[in-house]
Amino acid sequence: MNTIPMEAAYIPPRLKAAMLVAILIFFIGILYLLKHRKLQLRYTLLWLACGFFLGILVLFPNVISFLGHLIGIQTTMNALYILLLAFLFILGISLTSIISIQKSEIQKLDENVALLERRVRILEDQKEETDTPSADRSKLQE
Amino acid sequence: MEAAENARVLIMIAAYNEEENIESVVDDLTAHFPQYDYLVINDGSTDHTEEILKRRRYNYVSLPVNLGIGGAIQTGYLYAWKNHYDIAVQIDGDGQHDPKYIPAVISPILKDQADYVIGSRFVTGEGFQSTAARRTGIRFLSGLIHLTCGKRVQDVTSGFRAVRRQSIREFSRHYPIDYPEPEAIVDAIMRRERILEVPVVMRSRQHGTSSIRARQSVYYMIKVSLDIIVCRISYGLRRGQRETGKAE
Numbered sequence: 001m002n003t004i005p006m007e008a009a010y011i012p013p014r015l016k017a018a019m020l021v022a023i024l025i026f027f028i029g030i031l032y033l034l035k036h037r038k039l040q041l042r043y044t045l046l047w048l049a050c051g052f053f054l055g056i057l058v059l060f061p062n063v064i065s066f067l068g069h070l071i072g073i074q075t076t077m078n079a080l081y082i083l084l085l086a087f088l089f090i091l092g093i094s095l096t097s098i099i100s101i102q103k104s105e106i107q108k109l110d111e112n113v114a115l116l117e118r119r120v121r122i123l124e125d126q127k128e129e130t131d132t133p134s135a136d137r138s139k140l141q142e
Numbered sequence: 143m144e145a146a147e148n149a150r151v152l153i154m155i156a157a158y159n160e161e162e163n164i165e166s167v168v169d170d171l172t173a174h175f176p177q178y179d180y181l182v183i184n185d186g187s188t189d190h191t192e193e194i195l196k197r198r199r200y201n202y203v204s205l206p207v208n209l210g211i212g213g214a215i216q217t218g219y220l221y222a223w224k225n226h227y228d229i230a231v232q233i234d235g236d237g238q239h240d241p242k243y244i245p246a247v248i249s250p251i252l253k254d255q256a257d258y259v260i261g262s263r264f265v266t267g268e269g270f271q272s273t274a275a276r277r278t279g280i281r282f283l284s285g286l287i288h289l290t291c292g293k294r295v296q297d298v299t300s301g302f303r304a305v306r307r308q309s310i311r312e313f314s315r316h317y318p319i320d321y322p323e324p325e326a327i328v329d330a331i332m333r334r335e336r337i338l339e340v341p342v343v344m345r346s347r348q349h350g351t352s353s354i355r356a357r358q359s360v361y362y363m364i365k366v367s368l369d370i371i372v373c374r375i376s377y378g379l380r381r382g383q384r385e386t387g388k389a390e
Contacts, residue, residue, distance in 0.1 A: 034376040041369050042320050048372065105207045112206035 009065035009076050011058065019058045026051050046094070050087060057083065149252055152227040153180040153244065154218030156211055156301075157235030161190040162349035164235055168200050171233075171241045178244065181221055182235070185214040209319075211301075216317035223314040231304045236347045238270070239302045243342040247304040256338035258309060258330040260295065261302030269343030279363055283324050286367055290374040291331040295339060299323045302342060309335060318373070321366045325373055332377040 011019075030047055033039040039047075057064050061076050068079025153171060157164050164182065171180055182200050184192050186208030195202040203217060215232055222230040229248050233239040243261055250256035263271060264280075271277065280299055288294045301323060305313065309330065318325035330337055 031372075031376055034372065035378070037316065040319065041325075041372060044372060045365070045368055048368075108207050 009061035011061045011064075011076060011080070016058055020055065023051050023055050023058070043098075046091075050091070054084075054087075149228040149248075150226065151178045151229045151231065151248060152218075152222045152225070153178050153231045153233060153241075154215065154222065155180060155182045155233055155235050156185060156214040156218065157182055157187065157191055158185040158208070158211075158214070159187045159189045159191060160235040161187075161194055163237045163347075164191055164194055164200075165198065167233075167235055167237050168198070170237075174241055175244060178231075179227070181218055183214045183217050185209060185211070212317055212319040212322040215322060216313060219310050219314040219317065222310045227310065228307050229304055230310050232301055234301045236349075238344045238347055240343065240345060243302070243340070244304075246340050246342070247302065250338050250340065251304055251306050255336070257306050257335035258327075258337045259304040260297060260300050260327075260337065260339050261304075261342035261344075262297035262300055262339040263342065263344050264296045265339055265341035266343075268341075270346040282363065283366060283370070286370055287324060287327060287331070290371060291328055293331045293337060295327055295337060297339065298327055300344075302344070305330075309333075318369075321369055324366060324370055328370055328373050328377075332374070 027048065030039065030044055030051070034041070034044050057080065061080075064079045064083060065076050067083065068074075068076065071082070073079045073082060153175075155164075155167060155171075160167075168180065168182065171178070180201060182195055182202035184195060184202055184204040186205050192202075192204055195204075203221065205214065205217060209217070218232070219230060229251055231244055231248060233241070233244075239261065247259050247261050250259050263269060272280070276299075280297065283298045284294065284296055287298060303326075312329075312333065313326070316329075318329065327337070
């Protein structure tokens with residue numbers, strides 16, 4: 001079998017610095033959203049973990065290289081892109097799962113509201129009946 | 143602060159699948175403290191809890207969708223706020239918390255000595271002390287909160303708590319979902335509430351298995367710790383101002 005020559009793990013230094021800055025801004029953005037209640041803690045941890053692992057990969061490109069070699073990818077950058085795409089797929093599926101759970105919760109609320117509405121309506125009808133003044137009825141008899 | 147005699151107190155009992163315990167918990171409470179109002183929050187129980195609540199005509203709300211202990215307790219705070227209670231007390235629906243300690247837990251608030259009172263197992267070391275593994279975990283979390291927030295609280299997972307009106311409003315709007323017991327303490331510390339631990343003796347869970355209190359596994363510990371750290375960071379570098387006076 002032909003062995004593909006493998007490139008040594010390398011990310012250009014400017015790119016490395018830019019990515020680390022981007023990850024830092026990403027963390028600050030997350031904490032900002034969290035503070036202003038636009039993100040819930042349980043989902044925050046997920047994204048923080050992603051940022052953290054990305055940071056590790058950028059700082060230690062050997063990891064990227066190793067994973068890339070496993071699936072036969074030559075360059076470090078290509079391996080990084082594939083890994084990022086894999087991350088996004090996993091995040092995508094987990095978001096879809098969260099949405100699915102929410103959908104079924106909304107459905108349950110919808111069904112319960114429907115039953116509750118009926119009970120309130122029946123109570124209102126009963127109240128209306130007992131509130132009808134007998135004077136009206138006597139007028140009809142005239 | 144309202145005069146002690148006029149203070150309206152609500153006892154909030156969160157219950158998830160507590161068909162075996164809920165009657166004794168509520169009866170115990172109403173027998174010894176009929177002067178306190180209470181509310182059972184049925185967190186979408188799938189057993190006969192709701193039927194029991196209905197049959198015994200207890201004061202309860204039933205959540206159509208299970209929210210977990212955080213959401214159930216928040217529902218209690220919402221009820222407490224909308225019904226103008228001055229003090230809200232959390233107790234568990236499994237019988238671990240003995241109602242006879244309720245006066246001890248609310249008294250510091252009535253005397254305006256504290257804003258957030260926790261009934262702690264570990265002050266005197268009496269009664270049900272939980273397993274050694276859990277105690278280690280609790281000690282770790284206590285240390286973590288001390289490190290990040292500067293306040294030493296021993297029993298960070300105790301669900302036996304009393305809060306004052308300002309906290310009722312705040313908690314009815316925002317209450318931690320995932321690990322409410324330690325996180326609510328972080329919230330209280332960061333809002334500069336005066337926190338006090340009062341010794342209580344807890345009983346072991348009477349029947350059934352615990353589902354609300356998560357089991358102490360390493361994974362759980364990591365998640366709670368991260369939650370506490372991130373929660374603390376989200377408050378920024380400085381602590382906020384303590385609210386004084388009447389809440390609106």
